[in-house]
Amino acid sequence: MAPSKDASILVVGAGTFGCSTALHLARRGYTNVTVLDPYELPSPISAGNDVNKIIEEGSPDSDDGSNYVSQRILQVAYEGWIKDPVFKPYFHNTGFIIAAHTPAGLEQLTKREMVHKKSEYEWLDNAAEFKKTMPEGVLTGDFPNWKGGWKKEGAGWVFARGALMSAFREAQSLGVKFVTGDPGNVTKLMEEGGDIVGVETKDGKQHQADLTILAAGANAPQLLDMKDQLRPTAWTLAHIKMTEEECKLYKDLPVLFNLESGFFMEPDAERGELKICDEHPGYCNWSTTPSGHRQSVPFAKQQVPLESEARVREFLSHTMPHLSSRPLVFARICWCADTPDRNFLISHHPDYKSLVLAVGGSGHGFMHITSVGGFVVDLLEGGLESRLREAFKWRPETAVDRDWENVQGRRGGPNKVMNFGDVGEDEWTNLESRL
């Protein structure tokens, strides 16, 4: 049964999914919504607190229907980027280049990434063709063995932090309450009579609620036994400073993404910094619980392993060697939580009727900030499309004896999931923190 419009609703986490959920709850008339987060917004540990993220429109479903969910949710998300005044100002429809450079990577590129939408891409076969996609002086590298596809419209990047803060401000102006710092740092879900009746926060307070929505991203398994459905995994990003002239030259560029080595978008408008991500299957931080269970536990760090910096520089040396030795001015690890099938997990909890999960960003969650909260509210109101409900359901059976080393379709670096436990204390960058 749908909650009443004045039901007390707690959203745990004011990141991408939490802010989107708060916004959609407020828009549908829920008047008693409180969002809790340990940090003032934008939370420095939110994966959405970033200068830019890649987005793309959805394509028609494949004939066998196997792509329905991924394409349907992209279509709904994209509508938000082109129509919703809260998000529209942050979208840059600059196009997207996807590439690879080894036989295995190229096979993945053509047989999986581009397979249903080949006609939307112009094929790029050599360095000269890559260089022509951007103004002269941007791509100066020799693109060794690179091949790829260029989608000129219906894809690009968004100013992520701007969109996140815009959702937050709009939700707040519609009456949602945000509580941050220790009073927003949830330490425990309160269980009573076989249900979740609210949360406890670090300041010792108890918050009763008719409904609790867990949207704590990669930190969700710290608060609830997720039955191995989430694997907290970190990726790495680094910034270099660009000159004013370079920022002008680099304006309105398509995204350049090599699924085996890394990606970049144009410099951000606030600081004139170019963000580069080295692409790889991610890092976990393994530990063992007292009961002998293996778990990856997120931690915050505004540094990246030196091996990651080396990969960033290699990516630059292949694409823009004139930038490859420029010092880093910022870097961080950024946590996400993969489900085994990389679908979201948006579901009631099977044992606690007043607990709802809104997690499982799985590396592609940001572009859905426009709409993911709408799916959460659809679920509460019984209106979530059946195929989405099935894909997003609580599904511990998919995580039994989970293969924690599974790269889940990702490539790059050593082509395996890495472990922060293998990175020595002196094997990290040593940059000034911005916290």
Ligand code: FAD
């Ligand atoms: P988050 O945004 O991380 O939010 C979790 C929130 O929970 C945070 O605000 C945190 O402070 C809060 N929290 C944590 N613990 C507690 C607690 N105890 N109590 C209360 N609150 C708590 N997606 C794209 O679509 N395109 C991209 O190009 C893209 N690039 C990415 C690049 C990197 C390096 C990474 C790491 C991810 C990328 N993603 C991208 C994925 C996307 O950022 C995530 O899927 C999405 O942000 C996940 O949203 P979330 O709300 O689940 O988590």
